[in-house]
Amino acid sequence: MSARPGGARARAFDLALTLGSGQFFRYWPLDGGYVIAARGKVFFVRQNDFRLEFSGIAPAALRRFFALDDRSVDSLAVSVEDPKLRGIIRRYPGLRLLRQDPWECLLAFVCSTFSNIPRIRRLLDSICRTYGTPVSFRGQTWYEVPRPGRLGDERGLRRLGAGFRARYLAEAARVVTREHLASLAPKSYAQTRRALLELPGVGEKVADCVSLFAYGHREAFPVDTWIRRVMRRWYCGRSATDREIEQYAHDHFGPQAGLAQQYLYVYVRENWRQRGY
DNA sequence: GGCCAGGTCCAAT
DNA sequence: ATTGGACATGGC
Numbered sequence: 001m002s003a004r005p006g007g008a009r010a011r012a013f014d015l016a017l018t019l020g021s022g023q024f025f026r027y028w029p030l031d032g033g034y035v036i037a038a039r040g041k042v043f044f045v046r047q048n049d050f051r052l053e054f055s056g057i058a059p060a061a062l063r064r065f066f067a068l069d070d071r072s073v074d075s076l077a078v079s080v081e082d083p084k085l086r087g088i089i090r091r092y093p094g095l096r097l098l099r100q101d102p103w104e105c106l107l108a109f110v111c112s113t114f115s116n117i118p119r120i121r122r123l124l125d126s127i128c129r130t131y132g133t134p135v136s137f138r139g140q141t142w143y144e145v146p147r148p149g150r151l152g153d154e155r156g157l158r159r160l161g162a163g164f165r166a167r168y169l170a171e172a173a174r175v176v177t178r179e180h181l182a183s184l185a186p187k188s189y190a191q192t193r194r195a196l197l198e199l200p201g202v203g204e205k206v207a208d209c210v211s212l213f214a215y216g217h218r219e220a221f222p223v224d225t226w227i228r229r230v231m232r233r234w235y236c237g238r239s240a241t242d243r244e245i246e247q248y249a250h251d252h253f254g255p256q257a258g259l260a261q262q263y264l265y266v267y268v269r270e271n272w273r274q275r276g277y
Numbered sequence: 278g279g280c281c282a283g284g285t286c287c288a289a290t
Numbered sequence: 291a292t293t294g295g296a297c298a299t300g301g302c
Binding site for chain 3: 115118119122123162164
């Protein structure tokens with residue numbers, strides 16, 4: 001494996017903020033940067049001001065994963081008049097939506113259901129350590145995300161602490177291939193969402209997360225407990241249903257609703273946190 | 278110890 | 291089409 005160091009410029013990109021924004025879990029701080037396991041690779045990225053140093057990944061793949069050519073932050077700021085959202089965008093410059101591998105993203109967000117971020121990371125790590133391929137990198141051993149066929153059965157997954165998700169994970173891994181998921185890439189948001197909803201353990205929230213974080217469907221607006229909380233308080237009223245929240249997001253945030261969702265998520269997690277994470 | 282966690286599924290309206 | 295409860299486990 002070649003680990004040739006590279007460099008890239010990334011204006012208005014905040015590596016730490018983006019990695020820590022709850023859309024991705026397989027990263028670890030090291031040497032002032034991060035080791036990242038994604039898109040079937042283990043690689044390193046460090047940000048100094050607007051310069052990105054990296055190794056273990058090709059420049060084109062890096063640009064794709066971090067969506068460095070993406071200008072949608074600007075388009076969101078221009079198109080949304082909402083003063084609260086505009087304020088949040090100003091406060092968190094450099095937040096971006098990643099372009100994750102669909103299978104890796106699906107695995108992560110099936111693990112995420114009815115859980116919390118520290119535990120999601122722990123479960124994913126156990127799964128990858130148990131079923132993934134070990135990789136030596138920067139003097140340590142890391143683990144790639146296992147392909148669907150490499151995942152263990154329900155029993156094995158339950159032993160890793162997956163809980164009721166063990167059955168979802170095992171069955172999803174059985175019915176899905178990376179190729180099948182790749183075949184959804186050219187399809188519309190509606191088609192992709194519908195296909196994802198067929199999978200065990202995938203409801204509307206997870207389907208929207210995968211649509212947004214892997215397939216790049218920016219109109220997807222995942223509604224979790226935090227988004228529900230902030231949308232009800234600020235926009236839709238105490239008793240708003242998820243359907244009403246989605247409708248509001250569609251009408252007011254438009255085709256970039258997903259990025260608006262990510263800003264709102266970061267904001268509420270940092271400002272409404274009741275616990276130490 | 279009790280409450281909550283980036284929900285989903287299924288049964289009963 | 292909507293609603294309520296069960297679900298495994300662990301962090302705080």
